[in-house]
Amino acid sequence: MRNVLAALRRLFHAVLLGLVGAGIVHIVVLLLVPEFSERDAWSRLSMASDLYRMNRLDAEAGGAPVVKSVDPLFYAAACRFDLEEGMVRIKAPGNVPFWSVSVYDRNGHNIYSFNDHTASDGKLDAVVLTPAQMIDVRKDLPEDLQGAIFVEAPIDEGIFVIRSFVPDDSWKPIVSRFLDQSSCELQDF
Protein backbone atom coordinates (compact mmCIF):
# COMPACT_ATOMS: atom_id res chain seq x y z
CA MET A 1 0.00 0.00 0.00
CA ARG A 2 2.72 2.39 1.02
CA ASN A 3 4.62 1.59 -2.15
CA VAL A 4 1.63 2.42 -4.31
CA LEU A 5 1.13 5.75 -2.52
CA ALA A 6 4.79 6.65 -2.95
CA ALA A 7 4.63 5.79 -6.64
CA LEU A 8 1.47 7.89 -7.07
CA ARG A 9 3.16 10.79 -5.32
CA ARG A 10 6.11 10.62 -7.63
CA LEU A 11 3.84 10.40 -10.62
CA PHE A 12 2.00 13.47 -9.37
CA HIS A 13 5.33 15.28 -8.98
CA ALA A 14 6.34 14.35 -12.49
CA VAL A 15 3.06 15.63 -13.94
CA LEU A 16 3.32 18.86 -11.95
CA LEU A 17 6.88 19.36 -13.14
CA GLY A 18 5.68 18.71 -16.68
CA LEU A 19 2.97 21.37 -16.40
CA VAL A 20 5.40 23.97 -15.08
CA GLY A 21 7.73 23.02 -17.92
CA ALA A 22 4.83 23.39 -20.37
CA GLY A 23 4.36 26.96 -19.16
CA ILE A 24 8.02 27.73 -19.75
CA VAL A 25 8.00 26.08 -23.18
CA HIS A 26 4.83 28.03 -24.06
CA ILE A 27 6.53 31.35 -23.34
CA VAL A 28 9.78 30.41 -25.06
CA VAL A 29 8.05 29.12 -28.21
CA LEU A 30 5.79 32.19 -28.32
CA LEU A 31 8.76 34.55 -28.21
CA LEU A 32 10.74 32.52 -30.75
CA VAL A 33 7.98 32.26 -33.38
CA PRO A 34 8.65 35.75 -34.85
CA GLU A 35 12.41 35.04 -35.01
CA PHE A 36 12.17 31.76 -36.85
CA SER A 37 9.01 32.06 -38.89
CA GLU A 38 9.54 31.30 -42.55
CA ARG A 39 6.01 32.29 -43.41
CA ASP A 40 6.22 35.96 -42.44
CA ALA A 41 5.68 38.71 -44.96
CA TRP A 42 9.40 39.33 -45.55
CA SER A 43 10.11 35.66 -46.34
CA ARG A 44 7.12 35.43 -48.67
CA LEU A 45 8.12 38.56 -50.52
CA SER A 46 11.75 37.48 -50.81
CA MET A 47 10.59 34.30 -52.51
CA ALA A 48 8.60 36.37 -54.99
CA SER A 49 11.11 39.06 -55.93
CA ASP A 50 14.37 40.86 -55.25
CA LEU A 51 15.14 43.85 -53.08
CA TYR A 52 13.99 47.19 -54.56
CA ARG A 53 11.43 45.55 -56.82
CA MET A 54 7.77 46.51 -56.62
CA ASN A 55 5.69 43.40 -56.32
CA ARG A 56 1.91 43.24 -56.62
CA LEU A 57 0.23 41.77 -53.54
CA ASP A 58 -3.28 41.30 -54.96
CA ALA A 59 -4.28 38.35 -57.10
CA GLU A 60 -4.96 40.59 -60.11
CA ALA A 61 -1.39 40.27 -61.35
CA GLY A 62 -1.86 36.51 -61.74
CA GLY A 63 -1.22 33.69 -59.32
CA ALA A 64 -2.11 33.52 -55.67
CA PRO A 65 -1.57 36.67 -53.62
CA VAL A 66 1.86 36.77 -52.00
CA VAL A 67 0.72 38.28 -48.73
CA LYS A 68 -2.84 37.58 -47.73
CA SER A 69 -5.74 39.65 -46.45
CA VAL A 70 -5.80 42.72 -48.53
CA ASP A 71 -9.25 44.20 -48.95
CA PRO A 72 -10.90 42.89 -52.18
CA LEU A 73 -11.63 46.49 -53.18
CA PHE A 74 -7.95 47.37 -52.93
CA TYR A 75 -4.89 46.77 -55.03
CA ALA A 76 -1.54 46.74 -53.30
CA ALA A 77 2.15 46.56 -54.12
CA ALA A 78 5.19 46.09 -51.92
CA CYS A 79 8.95 46.31 -52.14
CA ARG A 80 11.68 45.27 -49.75
CA PHE A 81 14.61 47.52 -48.99
CA ASP A 82 17.76 47.59 -46.92
CA LEU A 83 18.67 51.00 -45.49
CA GLU A 84 22.25 49.88 -44.82
CA GLU A 85 22.84 50.18 -48.54
CA GLY A 86 21.44 53.70 -48.62
CA MET A 87 18.14 55.50 -48.53
CA VAL A 88 15.29 54.35 -50.69
CA ARG A 89 12.91 56.48 -52.74
CA ILE A 90 9.40 55.42 -53.71
CA LYS A 91 7.42 57.20 -56.38
CA ALA A 92 4.13 56.50 -58.10
CA PRO A 93 2.67 58.70 -60.82
CA GLY A 94 -0.97 59.44 -61.54
CA ASN A 95 -4.11 60.22 -59.65
CA VAL A 96 -6.19 57.57 -57.94
CA PRO A 97 -9.15 57.97 -55.57
CA PHE A 98 -7.19 56.98 -52.49
CA TRP A 99 -3.78 55.63 -51.72
CA SER A 100 -2.10 54.88 -48.45
CA VAL A 101 1.38 53.78 -47.59
CA SER A 102 2.93 51.80 -44.74
CA VAL A 103 6.53 51.16 -43.80
CA TYR A 104 7.13 47.86 -42.01
CA ASP A 105 10.24 46.56 -40.30
CA ARG A 106 11.77 43.14 -40.94
CA ASN A 107 9.24 41.46 -38.61
CA GLY A 108 6.21 42.99 -40.31
CA HIS A 109 5.53 45.65 -37.66
CA ASN A 110 3.96 48.79 -38.94
CA ILE A 111 6.39 51.63 -38.20
CA TYR A 112 4.91 54.51 -40.11
CA SER A 113 1.91 55.10 -42.31
CA PHE A 114 0.44 57.99 -44.24
CA ASN A 115 -2.13 58.57 -46.96
CA ASP A 116 -2.68 60.83 -49.94
CA HIS A 117 -3.94 63.71 -47.79
CA THR A 118 -0.46 63.93 -46.30
CA ALA A 119 1.31 64.38 -49.62
CA SER A 120 1.60 67.70 -51.39
CA ASP A 121 -0.86 67.71 -54.34
CA GLY A 122 -1.63 64.04 -53.72
CA LYS A 123 1.47 62.73 -55.50
CA LEU A 124 3.22 59.76 -53.97
CA ASP A 125 6.89 60.64 -53.55
CA ALA A 126 8.53 59.36 -50.40
CA VAL A 127 12.03 58.70 -49.10
CA VAL A 128 12.73 56.19 -46.35
CA LEU A 129 15.97 56.71 -44.45
CA THR A 130 17.62 56.20 -41.09
CA PRO A 131 18.02 59.09 -38.62
CA ALA A 132 21.76 59.21 -39.44
CA GLN A 133 21.07 59.53 -43.16
CA MET A 134 18.48 62.18 -42.37
CA ILE A 135 21.15 64.34 -40.72
CA ASP A 136 23.27 64.11 -43.86
CA VAL A 137 20.37 64.95 -46.13
CA ARG A 138 19.27 67.92 -43.99
CA LYS A 139 22.67 69.58 -44.45
CA ASP A 140 22.17 69.91 -48.16
CA LEU A 141 18.76 68.97 -49.48
CA PRO A 142 18.92 68.07 -53.18
CA GLU A 143 16.61 70.02 -55.48
CA ASP A 144 14.55 67.05 -56.63
CA LEU A 145 13.86 65.83 -53.11
CA GLN A 146 12.19 69.10 -52.04
CA GLY A 147 8.63 67.83 -52.41
CA ALA A 148 9.24 64.36 -51.03
CA ILE A 149 7.90 63.00 -47.76
CA PHE A 150 10.76 61.87 -45.53
CA VAL A 151 10.14 58.83 -43.38
CA GLU A 152 12.75 58.45 -40.68
CA ALA A 153 12.87 54.82 -39.63
CA PRO A 154 15.39 53.38 -37.15
CA ILE A 155 15.62 50.07 -39.03
CA ASP A 156 17.83 48.46 -41.66
CA GLU A 157 15.70 45.95 -43.54
CA GLY A 158 12.09 46.84 -44.18
CA ILE A 159 9.04 46.59 -46.42
CA PHE A 160 7.23 49.43 -48.16
CA VAL A 161 3.58 48.84 -49.08
CA ILE A 162 1.33 50.99 -51.28
CA ARG A 163 -2.42 50.30 -51.13
CA SER A 164 -4.86 51.86 -53.51
CA PHE A 165 -8.65 51.89 -53.53
CA VAL A 166 -10.59 50.50 -56.51
CA PRO A 167 -14.14 51.91 -56.13
CA ASP A 168 -15.50 49.99 -59.15
CA ASP A 169 -14.45 48.08 -62.26
CA SER A 170 -13.84 51.20 -64.33
CA TRP A 171 -11.00 52.20 -61.99
CA LYS A 172 -9.20 48.85 -62.29
CA PRO A 173 -6.90 49.74 -65.22
CA ILE A 174 -6.09 53.15 -63.75
CA VAL A 175 -5.21 51.82 -60.32
CA SER A 176 -3.30 48.91 -61.89
CA ARG A 177 -1.23 51.35 -63.92
CA PHE A 178 -0.62 53.50 -60.85
CA LEU A 179 0.90 50.53 -59.02
CA ASP A 180 2.73 49.03 -62.00
CA GLN A 181 4.44 52.34 -62.71
CA SER A 182 5.46 52.86 -59.12
CA SER A 183 9.18 52.64 -58.49
CA CYS A 184 11.29 51.71 -55.50
CA GLU A 185 14.91 52.74 -55.93
CA LEU A 186 18.09 53.02 -53.99
CA GLN A 187 18.77 56.75 -53.91
CA ASP A 188 22.35 57.97 -54.28
CA PHE A 189 23.34 60.76 -52.02
Next chain:
Amino acid sequence: MLKNAFLMLLSLAIAIGGGGASVWYALKIQDGVGAIRIGQWTAFPDIGTPAADPYSKARVAREGVLALGRAEGLSFVAENDAAGDQLKRECSYRIEGGFPTARFWTLYAADQSLGVVETGKPRLAALQSYEVLRQADNSVTISVGHHPMPGNWLLTNGSGRMYFVLTFYDTPIASSTGLSDVSLPRIVKAGCDA
Protein backbone atom coordinates in the same frame (compact mmCIF):
# COMPACT_ATOMS: atom_id res chain seq x y z
CA MET B 1 16.03 3.46 -12.15
CA LEU B 2 13.79 2.57 -15.03
CA LYS B 3 10.88 4.12 -13.16
CA ASN B 4 12.82 7.37 -12.75
CA ALA B 5 13.60 7.49 -16.44
CA PHE B 6 9.94 6.91 -17.23
CA LEU B 7 8.84 9.74 -14.93
CA MET B 8 11.40 12.09 -16.45
CA LEU B 9 10.23 11.23 -19.94
CA LEU B 10 6.65 11.84 -18.85
CA SER B 11 7.56 15.30 -17.50
CA LEU B 12 9.41 16.19 -20.68
CA ALA B 13 6.57 14.96 -22.88
CA ILE B 14 4.01 17.04 -20.98
CA ALA B 15 6.28 20.10 -21.01
CA ILE B 16 7.15 20.04 -24.70
CA GLY B 17 3.86 18.67 -26.00
CA GLY B 18 1.68 20.84 -23.79
CA GLY B 19 3.75 23.98 -24.35
CA GLY B 20 3.81 23.60 -28.11
CA ALA B 21 0.15 22.67 -28.43
CA SER B 22 -1.00 25.55 -26.24
CA VAL B 23 0.90 28.08 -28.38
CA TRP B 24 -0.54 26.56 -31.54
CA TYR B 25 -4.06 26.74 -30.09
CA ALA B 26 -3.64 30.29 -28.80
CA LEU B 27 -2.54 31.47 -32.25
CA LYS B 28 -5.35 29.64 -34.02
CA ILE B 29 -8.38 31.10 -32.26
CA GLN B 30 -9.78 34.23 -33.85
CA ASP B 31 -10.32 36.05 -30.58
CA GLY B 32 -7.46 36.92 -28.37
CA VAL B 33 -5.56 39.47 -26.40
CA GLY B 34 -5.76 43.11 -27.35
CA ALA B 35 -9.18 42.85 -28.98
CA ILE B 36 -11.70 45.66 -28.82
CA ARG B 37 -15.35 44.67 -29.09
CA ILE B 38 -18.12 46.97 -30.24
CA GLY B 39 -21.42 45.11 -30.58
CA GLN B 40 -20.68 42.06 -32.72
CA TRP B 41 -17.57 43.63 -34.20
CA THR B 42 -14.02 42.96 -33.08
CA ALA B 43 -10.93 44.98 -33.93
CA PHE B 44 -7.26 44.67 -33.07
CA PRO B 45 -6.01 48.26 -33.15
CA ASP B 46 -2.56 47.27 -31.90
CA ILE B 47 -1.92 44.37 -34.24
CA GLY B 48 1.15 44.78 -36.39
CA THR B 49 2.60 47.61 -34.33
CA PRO B 50 5.72 47.33 -32.19
CA ALA B 51 3.42 47.88 -29.16
CA ALA B 52 1.47 44.69 -29.83
CA ASP B 53 1.37 41.84 -27.33
CA PRO B 54 3.51 38.71 -27.96
CA TYR B 55 0.50 36.71 -29.20
CA SER B 56 -0.33 39.26 -31.89
CA LYS B 57 3.32 39.45 -32.84
CA ALA B 58 3.55 35.69 -33.24
CA ARG B 59 0.33 35.65 -35.26
CA VAL B 60 1.65 38.38 -37.57
CA ALA B 61 4.85 36.42 -38.13
CA ARG B 62 3.11 33.10 -38.69
CA GLU B 63 0.46 34.31 -41.09
CA GLY B 64 2.53 36.85 -42.96
CA VAL B 65 0.08 39.64 -42.29
CA LEU B 66 0.90 43.22 -43.18
CA ALA B 67 -1.55 45.05 -40.93
CA LEU B 68 -3.07 48.42 -41.80
CA GLY B 69 -1.32 51.40 -40.25
CA ARG B 70 -3.04 53.98 -38.10
CA ALA B 71 -3.16 56.54 -40.92
CA GLU B 72 -4.56 53.95 -43.31
CA GLY B 73 -7.54 52.49 -41.53
CA LEU B 74 -9.00 50.07 -39.04
CA SER B 75 -10.66 46.70 -39.70
CA PHE B 76 -13.50 45.17 -37.75
CA VAL B 77 -14.46 41.50 -38.04
CA ALA B 78 -17.85 40.04 -37.07
CA GLU B 79 -18.43 36.32 -36.63
CA ASN B 80 -21.83 36.38 -34.88
CA ASP B 81 -25.14 38.09 -35.51
CA ALA B 82 -27.02 40.18 -32.95
CA ALA B 83 -28.63 37.06 -31.46
CA GLY B 84 -25.21 35.52 -30.88
CA ASP B 85 -25.42 32.85 -33.59
CA GLN B 86 -22.53 32.17 -35.94
CA LEU B 87 -22.80 33.81 -39.35
CA LYS B 88 -23.63 31.31 -42.09
CA ARG B 89 -23.15 31.67 -45.80
CA GLU B 90 -26.51 30.02 -46.53
CA CYS B 91 -28.42 32.60 -44.46
CA SER B 92 -29.45 36.12 -45.34
CA TYR B 93 -28.77 39.03 -43.03
CA ARG B 94 -29.53 42.69 -42.66
CA ILE B 95 -26.73 45.02 -41.62
CA GLU B 96 -28.28 48.28 -40.47
CA GLY B 97 -27.36 51.38 -38.58
CA GLY B 98 -25.01 54.32 -38.59
CA PHE B 99 -21.34 54.18 -39.47
CA PRO B 100 -18.60 56.17 -37.73
CA THR B 101 -16.76 59.01 -39.44
CA ALA B 102 -14.33 57.94 -42.11
CA ARG B 103 -13.36 59.03 -45.61
CA PHE B 104 -14.94 55.81 -46.84
CA TRP B 105 -15.48 52.25 -45.71
CA THR B 106 -15.60 48.84 -47.34
CA LEU B 107 -17.57 45.80 -46.27
CA TYR B 108 -16.99 42.27 -47.50
CA ALA B 109 -18.10 38.74 -46.72
CA ALA B 110 -15.15 36.55 -45.84
CA ASP B 111 -14.35 32.89 -45.32
CA GLN B 112 -12.38 31.33 -42.47
CA SER B 113 -9.04 32.80 -43.59
CA LEU B 114 -10.64 36.26 -43.99
CA GLY B 115 -10.27 36.16 -47.77
CA VAL B 116 -13.26 37.38 -49.75
CA VAL B 117 -16.01 34.82 -50.42
CA GLU B 118 -15.93 33.44 -53.97
CA THR B 119 -19.26 34.26 -55.57
CA GLY B 120 -18.68 32.58 -58.94
CA LYS B 121 -20.07 35.70 -60.59
CA PRO B 122 -18.54 38.96 -61.78
CA ARG B 123 -20.08 40.72 -58.78
CA LEU B 124 -17.73 40.76 -55.79
CA ALA B 125 -18.98 39.94 -52.31
CA ALA B 126 -17.99 43.47 -51.33
CA LEU B 127 -19.54 46.90 -51.00
CA GLN B 128 -18.09 50.34 -50.37
CA SER B 129 -19.54 53.51 -48.95
CA TYR B 130 -19.49 55.57 -52.17
CA GLU B 131 -21.98 53.21 -53.83
CA VAL B 132 -24.48 52.60 -51.02
CA LEU B 133 -27.92 54.17 -50.74
CA ARG B 134 -28.54 56.03 -47.51
CA GLN B 135 -31.65 56.66 -45.45
CA ALA B 136 -32.78 60.18 -44.66
CA ASP B 137 -30.93 60.03 -41.30
CA ASN B 138 -27.69 59.00 -43.04
CA SER B 139 -27.90 55.42 -41.78
CA VAL B 140 -27.42 52.50 -44.14
CA THR B 141 -29.30 49.22 -44.51
CA ILE B 142 -27.52 46.43 -46.37
CA SER B 143 -29.18 43.14 -47.31
CA VAL B 144 -26.86 40.13 -47.45
CA GLY B 145 -27.83 36.94 -49.24
CA HIS B 146 -27.81 34.72 -52.32
CA HIS B 147 -30.79 36.36 -53.97
CA PRO B 148 -30.92 39.88 -55.38
CA MET B 149 -32.57 42.35 -53.05
CA PRO B 150 -33.65 45.97 -53.45
CA GLY B 151 -31.53 48.70 -51.95
CA ASN B 152 -27.99 47.77 -50.97
CA TRP B 153 -27.22 44.15 -51.69
CA LEU B 154 -24.13 42.23 -50.65
CA LEU B 155 -23.93 39.00 -52.63
CA THR B 156 -22.77 35.84 -50.87
CA ASN B 157 -22.58 32.26 -52.04
CA GLY B 158 -21.92 28.73 -50.87
CA SER B 159 -22.37 27.36 -47.38
CA GLY B 160 -20.45 27.19 -44.15
CA ARG B 161 -19.13 29.80 -41.78
CA MET B 162 -18.92 33.40 -42.84
CA TYR B 163 -17.35 36.54 -41.45
CA PHE B 164 -18.03 40.17 -42.21
CA VAL B 165 -15.04 42.46 -42.49
CA LEU B 166 -15.77 46.16 -42.19
CA THR B 167 -12.83 48.48 -42.77
CA PHE B 168 -12.79 52.23 -42.24
CA TYR B 169 -10.16 54.14 -44.16
CA ASP B 170 -8.54 57.41 -43.13
CA THR B 171 -10.60 57.58 -39.98
CA PRO B 172 -10.18 59.35 -36.63
CA ILE B 173 -11.34 56.19 -34.80
CA ALA B 174 -8.08 54.43 -35.77
CA SER B 175 -6.23 56.64 -33.32
CA SER B 176 -7.60 54.60 -30.42
CA THR B 177 -8.83 57.56 -28.32
CA GLY B 178 -12.08 57.75 -30.24
CA LEU B 179 -12.87 54.05 -30.03
CA SER B 180 -14.89 54.13 -26.81
CA ASP B 181 -17.98 55.94 -28.06
CA VAL B 182 -18.11 54.49 -31.56
CA SER B 183 -21.27 52.66 -32.56
CA LEU B 184 -21.29 50.16 -35.40
CA PRO B 185 -24.21 48.74 -37.40
CA ARG B 186 -26.19 45.77 -36.13
CA ILE B 187 -26.24 42.41 -37.92
CA VAL B 188 -29.72 40.87 -37.91
CA LYS B 189 -30.54 37.47 -39.34
CA ALA B 190 -33.35 37.69 -41.89
CA GLY B 191 -33.74 34.00 -42.68
CA CYS B 192 -31.99 30.90 -43.94
CA ASP B 193 -32.18 28.69 -46.99
CA ALA B 194 -33.25 25.28 -45.81
